[in-house]
Amino acid sequence: MSKANTKTKILEAAEQLFAEQGFNNTSLRQITNEANVNLASVNYHFGSKKSLIQAVLARYLEIFMPILKHELDKVADSQISTEAIIQAFVPPLFELNKLGKQSAKHFTVMIGRGYSETQGHLRKFIVNEYGDVLAQIIELFSQALPKLTKQELFWRLHFSLGSLVFVMSSSGALEEIAMSDFFEQASTKTIVQKVVPYVAAGLTNQQGYTPNQFTDQIGGSL
Amino acid sequence: MSKANTKTKILEAAEQLFAEQGFNNTSLRQITNEANVNLASVNYHFGSKKSLIQAVLARYLEIFMPILKHELDKVADSQISTEAIIQAFVPPLFELNKLGKQSAKHFTVMIGRGYSETQGHLRKFIVNEYGDVLAQIIELFSQALPKLTKQELFWRLHFSLGSLVFVMSSSGALEEIAMSDFFEQASTKTIVQKVVPYVAAGLTNQQGYTPNQFTDQIGGSL
């Protein structure tokens, strides 16, 4: 942390604070204090806070995406299954932890925050840079789940992303709720291990095939 | 909106902005501009921004919780099933829409934000006021899913909450992604209808019963 150069120190401090507090709620002053660098150095190295946000995420995407693509290609070349596609996300995610102890968690949380904060500029950045991989993900899931409409798949994939992102984002709060009572160290590994079968079940669920027909199903039986 | 008194106008404007932008990222100036009231009136009526946040949520909890409790009691008196418990959340949620067109969505999003923002003071407020109902929820799910350990249930319930909260929070972004291409008006009703079978599948999933045994499952088969 202290031996790295200024630019890296800023990136590392920003990553942690962005993940824990959000982009808007983290000040450049907090970041530079944590990184033990001068306030003005952020604008010198990155130009603006907005550019810093993109740089923090880009640092992880450059590692995550190529490995994900490689894993997805492997899936495409063998028997395509929902479970196999989900598992393809695990190696690239944990590869990030080589950069920092909690980088996989921070990355996940930042992806989630990209949906609700930053007025979409982070999302557009990702789509521009890695749109091909995103398209491949959709294509593979479509093949694994041929009965699902595009709409239904769209919703379920975002439910799945939400499951992971919410728990990662709230790990501090969840730790307080669970207390020492039962809380087997909410490591990223534990969470991922728990969420994989959960989302697999939701994605492959045979129920809910009533596209555009939302009348009285709510309140009735499933 | 305009005929209401100052206090209500503030609550309504605050609700919308808190849900859309988060608590920390919404200023009293934005709220009072939107509500067409004077800046100082917030502190006159609520004392502080923190108290305003609690007041906004309390307004919905006072409606939501009694109805939820009533629905849960009905479930407890009949055949307890996971599906029935999940459905118990639907009537109280939609009851909120009598206060405002998007109140159900706003309420859901604010509950989610309570986990990651506000340093837990919102969560503690809810636990203090409605801890009995929360305990009843856990108890009913435990009975409906007797094979799940407390830990496993804990994770799955939060995955489920995350699915709903994330999609509700990101509905603006999701609308942009889906475009006119396919996007059947992301009404709260649509989302709830989609998420109920999704979380039911995840909660009742028979796989993943390997508590405290996270060795090589990741990367292996499901």
Next chain:
DNA sequence: GTCTATAGTCGGATAGAC
């Protein structure tokens, strides 16, 4: 109860010395 005015703090960004 509602207003204006302002105190006091913190934010992002930059100029200019070194």
Next chain:
DNA sequence: GTCTATCCGACTATAGAC
């Protein structure tokens, strides 16, 4: 590349007239 000093805008909160 790194620092100090500072601009300027936005924020919460409050004092005090009406």
